[in-house]
Amino acid sequence: MMNRRMSSRSVSLTGTFLLLAAGGAAAWAGNLLAEPSCRVDLADRSFAAVAELLDPAGHAAAIRSLILRYGTPAEGLGHGPSFRLRPVEGTGS
Numbered sequence: 001m002m003n004r005r006m007s008s009r010s011v012s013l014t015g016t017f018l019l020l021a022a023g024g025a026a027a028w029a030g031n032l033l034a035e036p037s038c039r040v041d042l043a044d045r046s047f048a049a050v051a052e053l054l055d056p057a058g059h060a061a062a063i064r065s066l067i068l069r070y071g072t073p074a075e076g077l078g079h080g081p082s083f084r085l086r087p088v089e090g091t092g093s
Contacts, residue, residue, distance in 0.1 A: 032051040036050050040087075047091045050085070051084070053082075059081075
């Protein structure tokens with residue numbers, strides 16, 4: 001597995017994180033579709049996670065949450081996939 005760094009805005013939801021690709025051509029989104037195992041480094045937390053593609057209702061809810069949290073303009077959102085990053089138990093620091 002090759003490590004890639006990317007930075008993105010995310011929304012925390014009940015112990016998991018939602019991650020959205022604003023444009024359909026985000027390489028990291030394609031990588032998560034091909035290999036859902038990933039590592040998340042967030043401020044002082046780091047953990048292994050599994051990326052799960054959101055269904056259409058979850059995708060719409062994630063976009064709404066992102067707009068409400070960051071005031072992100074709606075243009076361009078929703079064109080790429082969105083994922084729930086579920087932490088793998090016992091891997092956090």
